[in-house]
Amino acid sequence: MNRSEFLKMTALAGTAFSIMPAKAVFGNPSSSLRIGVIGTGLRGQELLRLSLQREDTQVVAICDIEPLMLSDALQLFEKAQKPHPVIYTGSPVIYREMLAKEELDAVIIATPWEWHYPMAMDAMDAGVHVGCEVMMGTTVEEHWNIVNKSLQTGKQYMMLENVCYRRDVMAVLQMVRQGIFGELIHLQGGYQHDLREVKFNDGKQAYGGGVEFGANGFSEAKWRTQHSVDRNGDLYPTHGIGPLSKMLNIHAGNRFSSLVSMASKARGLHDYIVKTGGAEHPNAAVKFSLGDIVTTMIKTANEETILLQHDTSLPRPYSLGFRVQGTKGLWMDINKSIHIEDITQPHRWEEAKDWLTKFDHPLWQKYGSDAQGAGHGGMDFFVVHAFLEAIKRGEPTPISVFDSAAWSVITPLSEWSVANNSNSIDFPDFTMGKWNTLPQIFANNDDY
Amino acid sequence: MNRSEFLKMTALAGTAFSIMPAKAVFGNPSSSLRIGVIGTGLRGQELLRLSLQREDTQVVAICDIEPLMLSDALQLFEKAQKPHPVIYTGSPVIYREMLAKEELDAVIIATPWEWHYPMAMDAMDAGVHVGCEVMMGTTVEEHWNIVNKSLQTGKQYMMLENVCYRRDVMAVLQMVRQGIFGELIHLQGGYQHDLREVKFNDGKQAYGGGVEFGANGFSEAKWRTQHSVDRNGDLYPTHGIGPLSKMLNIHAGNRFSSLVSMASKARGLHDYIVKTGGAEHPNAAVKFSLGDIVTTMIKTANEETILLQHDTSLPRPYSLGFRVQGTKGLWMDINKSIHIEDITQPHRWEEAKDWLTKFDHPLWQKYGSDAQGAGHGGMDFFVVHAFLEAIKRGEPTPISVFDSAAWSVITPLSEWSVANNSNSIDFPDFTMGKWNTLPQIFANNDDY
Numbered sequence A, B: 001m002n003r004s005e006f007l008k009m010t011a012l013a014g015t016a017f018s019i020m021p022a023k024a025v026f027g028n029p030s031s032s033l034r035i036g037v038i039g040t041g042l043r044g045q046e047l048l049r050l051s052l053q054r055e056d057t058q059v060v061a062i063c064d065i066e067p068l069m070l071s072d073a074l075q076l077f078e079k080a081q082k083p084h085p086v087i088y089t090g091s092p093v094i095y096r097e098m099l100a101k102e103e104l105d106a107v108i109i110a111t112p113w114e115w116h117y118p119m120a121m122d123a124m125d126a127g128v129h130v131g132c133e134v135m136m137g138t139t140v141e142e143h144w145n146i147v148n149k150s151l152q153t154g155k156q157y158m159m160l161e162n163v164c165y166r167r168d169v170m171a172v173l174q175m176v177r178q179g180i181f182g183e184l185i186h187l188q189g190g191y192q193h194d195l196r197e198v199k200f201n202d203g204k205q206a207y208g209g210g211v212e213f214g215a216n217g218f219s220e221a222k223w224r225t226q227h228s229v230d231r232n233g234d235l236y237p238t239h240g241i242g243p244l245s246k247m248l249n250i251h252a253g254n255r256f257s258s259l260v261s262m263a264s265k266a267r268g269l270h271d272y273i274v275k276t277g278g279a280e281h282p283n284a285a286v287k288f289s290l291g292d293i294v295t296t297m298i299k300t301a302n303e304e305t306i307l308l309q310h311d312t313s314l315p316r317p318y319s320l321g322f323r324v325q326g327t328k329g330l331w332m333d334i335n336k337s338i339h340i341e342d343i344t345q346p347h348r349w350e351e352a353k354d355w356l357t358k359f360d361h362p363l364w365q366k367y368g369s370d371a372q373g374a375g376h377g378g379m380d381f382f383v384v385h386a387f388l389e390a391i392k393r394g395e396p397t398p399i400s401v402f403d404s405a406a407w408s409v410i411t412p413l414s415e416w417s418v419a420n421n422s423n424s425i426d427f428p429d430f431t432m433g434k435w436n437t438l439p440q441i442f443a444n445n446d447d448y
Helices: A003-019 A042-052 A067-080 A095-101 A113-125 A140-153 A167-177 A224-230 A238-247 A268-277 A353-358 A362-371 A376-393 A401-408 A410-419 B003-019 B042-052 B067-080 B095-101 B113-125 B140-153 B167-177 B224-230 B238-247 B268-277 B353-358 B362-371 B376-393 B401-408 B410-419
Strands: A033-038 A057-063 A086-088 A106-109 A129-132 A157-159 A184-192 A256-263 A293-300 A305-311 A323-326 A329-332 A337-340 B033-038 B057-063 B086-088 B106-109 B129-132 B157-159 B184-192 B256-263 B293-300 B305-311 B323-326 B329-332 B337-340
Touching: A033 A042, A033 A095, A033 A376, A042 A057, A042 A067, A042 A106, A042 A376, A057 A067, A057 A095, A086 A095, A095 A113, A106 A113, A106 A376, A113 A129, A113 A140, A129 A376, A140 A401, A140 A410, A157 A376, A157 A401, A167 A238, A167 A323, A167 A353, A167 A362, A167 A376, A184 A238, A184 B293, A238 A305, A238 A401, A256 A410, A256 B256, A256 B293, A293 A410, A293 B184, A293 B256, A293 B293, A293 B305, A305 B293, A362 A376, A401 A410, B033 B042, B033 B095, B033 B376, B042 B057, B042 B067, B042 B106, B042 B376, B057 B067, B057 B095, B086 B095, B095 B113, B106 B113, B106 B376, B113 B129, B113 B140, B129 B376, B140 B401, B140 B410, B157 B376, B157 B401, B167 B238, B167 B323, B167 B353, B167 B362, B167 B376, B184 B238, B238 B305, B238 B401, B256 B410, B293 B410, B362 B376, B401 B410
Parallel strands: A033 A057, A033 A106, A057 A086, A106 A129, A129 A157, A184 A305, B033 B057, B033 B106, B057 B086, B106 B129, B129 B157, B184 B305
Antiparallel strands: A184 A323, A256 A293, A293 A305, A323 A329, A329 A337, B184 B323, B256 B293, B293 B305, B323 B329, B329 B337
């Protein structure tokens, strides 16, 4: 889509979003997409690789400030036997030149969190759809600005939340939809992942080997760790809330109404620095704001409760801590078990494995072999597929700008609650009243 | 101890509590205890049975209003070959006559929750120590009144919270004390128990078989269910918070500072009535206030966070949901696993079994065989033993009146928070400033 087409779309945007139809309001369907990738670090490379696998997608431009990362990205084009892209580099804002010069249908953004907001805003202003890695912005106002920009420009914004497509989680979604759990009552999820070797490294490798971060760090340690210095709240809520949101029909008859967060003391990151780098290392003097464990409770309009846990600074095994509980039973991933009244033994757990196989989602049945080898157990394949397929067809993305905003805004809301003695705070309604009439369009079939 | 001795003690009480010494301030140690049991329902019978096993204890009086329960209780005296007690019956307040007539050292109270408060108040006024089943009172004020009454009379009040003595929980307490988890950061517990067949029965059996409660119910359904009709909050926090409190040294250098609670919608009890008794049953019209899942977060003075879950109205397997997490690792009971940095495999769970065996508490090593056959996996033995042993020796009970109040007051605080949009509420400091100087006296050795 070029700029003149974009301008025509803009006029339609209000109507488009107010009725959210199933087909072709976001441009004419096309057989081929022209996309740009902003950010070709380790995460961007995976999203790029998946885009390059597709026959319907041309990655015409890539953009990064790190020569090493760009060079690795180019090798992916070689491997995929695809034409080299135009490369934009040399300045953190060079992406604007890419947006102005290239005729793009969409961009995929995989940059540090704080860059997501300006890049997405500029992309939509340039008439380009946005598929953005998780976290939309830093403040509540930025989330509103993205939503309004999308509505004004008629450009879609989809947060590329891959856990929505985790195989077991999608099977549980099918079970929810078929009423296996009865009426949903309480759900849990979170991000419980020992990131200490992501937050700190030796400046050369992506994982561990030192206690450097910021200018001296490499990859995520360069930027992600500073958020743990400056902020205290659930900094990474979307892996948990994304899938739960789809089970609860958020923005398809339901919405988040209020939130409270509580943070523990902060010990883990400091202790890690002292243990690994010694008490004399300059970073041992850094004071981290982020509580080691941040717990958040959310209430929905339909009166379900949601528990989110953020736990990234202590030694622990990885677990997203899912629990899906309704009037007829529950599933938990930590013990890989399920209990369903009148079907499993009373008061007993049953191994969930057979259930997850039985309710395997049609998307996984169709694309499971294509997803093999894709990042994070294959789920990255599906989230890229969903974004590009919806854009190509001119249909609404299955994760809407409203979804993306409501999931990501949990971070600033939880920071507020932590800073205010865990008092509760109401959610903004990014749909402006339409949450109760919008349809559910996430993974309804085996298309995307 | 008779009334004149009691009066002498009263004068000492202020001093006694202000220094909380280890020995002999609650009366002279004696080789034999005279106790009364108020409430000989199913729970009271178990506590009675354990008391009758002891050579140092004479159960001289029992009290109940149900002839059937009294008759079952008498059989326990037969079995134990102990002299029959004086029986007080015929009125809900006949216990007062028992307190006035009998020369008791202590009473054990195992009556409906709403009776705990007046009975404990009257017992302390009569110069009798109190061992009371869980839940101290209904309002915050009642909790204060119990604490003040105990201080004024010099009579001890111990909540008989048995889970403090669960074998795995005590092993984990040992691990905490030996620093295996490092500095504690976040703990979880709760009461997740499908009580639908406790809350409803056929009026003849204690578990299930019908959907009656209140006047038409039997045993706990007679009184417990009404709390689910009238109240919305964490109605049963002590099984979770008791053990966690001891790990966190609450009232031995730490205290609960604030709390927030959130409740889901209420569906489980109504659905059960309709499913089991039919939509035409009169109880299908009862509106239950208690949310099916009530989640509570507590912050401590030392900045640990605690998560409590109350889940008693839905089909599910029993789980108290313990999690004990510090700077060096964590234990969870739901997956029976542990992770300790530099000892277990990085990022991996290890089965907890061997750890729990290795750190078996000295009390269990000494009394494990005596505890066999006691209720709830043996832990009932230890809680009765601890209460009677401390009273006999004239030493402070290992669960103090301050502990008991702080654990039980969670219920009215959580009701307040649920009713106030999950805003946070500060804990009362029942120790009146002494929480930071009182010693830890819980299970420090193999005595009690």
